[in-house]
Amino acid sequence: MSILVTGGAGYIGSHTVMYLKERGEDVIVLDNLQKGHRAALSDVKLYQGNLQDESLLDEIFTSNHVDSVIHFAANSLVGESVEKPLEYYENNVIGSYHLIKKMVEHKVLKIVFSSTAATYGNPVRVPIMEEDPTVPTNPYGDTKLAIEKMLQWADGAYGLKSVCLRYFNAAGADPEGKIGEDHTPESHLIPIILQAALGQRDKVSIFGDDYPTEDGTCIRDYIHVLDLADAHYLALKKISETGESGIYNLGNGTGFSVKQVIDTCRIVTGNEIRAEVAPRRAGDPAVLIASAEKAKTELGWKPQYSALEEIVSHAWNWHQHHPNGYQE
Ligand SMILES: NC(=O)c1ccc[n+]([C@@H]2O[C@H](COP(=O)([O-])OP(=O)(O)OC[C@H]3O[C@@H](n4cnc5c(N)ncnc54)[C@H](O)[C@@H]3O)[C@@H](O)[C@H]2O)c1
Numbered sequence: 001m002s003i004l005v006t007g008g009a010g011y012i013g014s015h016t017v018m019y020l021k022e023r024g025e026d027v028i029v030l031d032n033l034q035k036g037h038r039a040a041l042s043d044v045k046l047y048q049g050n051l052q053d054e055s056l057l058d059e060i061f062t063s064n065h066v067d068s069v070i071h072f073a074a075n076s077l078v079g080e081s082v083e084k085p086l087e088y089y090e091n092n093v094i095g096s097y098h099l100i101k102k103m104v105e106h107k108v109l110k111i112v113f114s115s116t117a118a119t120y121g122n123p124v125r126v127p128i129m130e131e132d133p134t135v136p137t138n139p140y141g142d143t144k145l146a147i148e149k150m151l152q153w154a155d156g157a158y159g160l161k162s163v164c165l166r167y168f169n170a171a172g173a174d175p176e177g178k179i180g181e182d183h184t185p186e187s188h189l190i191p192i193i194l195q196a197a198l199g200q201r202d203k204v205s206i207f208g209d210d211y212p213t214e215d216g217t218c219i220r221d222y223i224h225v226l227d228l229a230d231a232h233y234l235a236l237k238k239i240s241e242t243g244e245s246g247i248y249n250l251g252n253g254t255g256f257s258v259k260q261v262i263d264t265c266r267i268v269t270g271n272e273i274r275a276e277v278a279p280r281r282a283g284d285p286a287v288l289i290a291s292a293e294k295a296k297t298e299l300g301w302k303p304q305y306s307a308l309e310e311i312v313s314h315a316w317n318w319h320q321h322h323p324n325g326y327q328e
């Protein structure tokens, strides 16, 4: 396969690029490096530019034999999207519109899209199934839902086949420690806790302890970044083999509260980690847990690193060896 990966220099994108290359696939990356890192890509052709640049997309599609796209490039922070919704509609929805338009023009008719659990909003049941209602509680989830719909209509009209992967909370790092998670500023729970374990923060803020959960803190389903990478690989194979579009949840089916995640990080790192309750963060649903049975049955997906301790230990290995991320 010859694959264009948008957002390939980002956290999940770079792990997926590495995974695809290890399987002998031909990969090129489009990333504007607003969040991504050149150093997260070894020996991969990078087009540094914006999704919305149609002439750059023309150049990419004419000078490479791209047969499919994996589309990660997006703004992806729940809290930030509530504060800056227009930036999210512009970068995510309008950016995807330009990409999809150019794919159709250049007859590149296979795409795997990074969707999210945030499309569901407050779930009507857990574990969440793909057919459950999608009522996002934040603009970020709404932009992803809009893109899913754009893809569905583009399938009917132009034969663009898509797999939308609704991942729950990506976490962990390459087990060999070659690459990992590095966002500035960091906002994700596990890297923030590990920064506190390294002494780079004095404490972790727990955003709300008055949710309707056992310990009052939000519950999430954490999924290893390499298990996500594997699902993208399987999704591409599925589109090529069956020519069918689909939507799949990706998670482990087990929820951990913010307090449980902090406790797990204390065990893995052996460090005391200070935590303090702070106000709720806008846009957060109380509980998100996946049913990923459909991905297991239809894509043949089998997560390899399901235990939270293992996920955290891979992240801890990366953070210990790269306390300043890619900036050595
Ligand atoms: N991290 C999670 O837990 C999670 C969960 C569900 C879904 N997702 C989705 O997965 C994808 C990747 O997430 P991530 O955590 O790796 O994020 P990330 O910010 O690390 O990666 C996104 C990459 O896209 C690039 N990018 C953004 N806008 C761009 C544009 N207009 N043109 C070119 N490049 C652009 C950034 O520079 C970055 O390298 C996102 O679409 C996100 O919404 C993430």
Ligand SMILES: O=c1ccn([C@@H]2O[C@H](COP(=O)(O)OP(=O)(O)O[C@H]3O[C@H](CO)[C@H](O)[C@H](O)[C@H]3O)[C@@H](O)[C@H]2O)c(=O)[nH]1
Binding pocket: 076, 077, 078, 079, 115, 116, 117, 118, 167, 168, 169, 170, 187, 188, 189, 190, 192, 204, 205, 206, 207, 208, 218, 219, 220, 258, 281, 284, 288
């Ligand atoms: O310092 C922090 C950071 C986070 N949290 C809490 O920890 C949980 C996880 O928060 P993250 O920011 O790590 O992740 P989100 O659940 O907000 O979102 C992530 O997973 C979503 C899917 O569930 C999205 O797709 C999104 O892109 C991705 O960032 C949330 O309840 C959040 O309120 C804290 O209590 N303190």
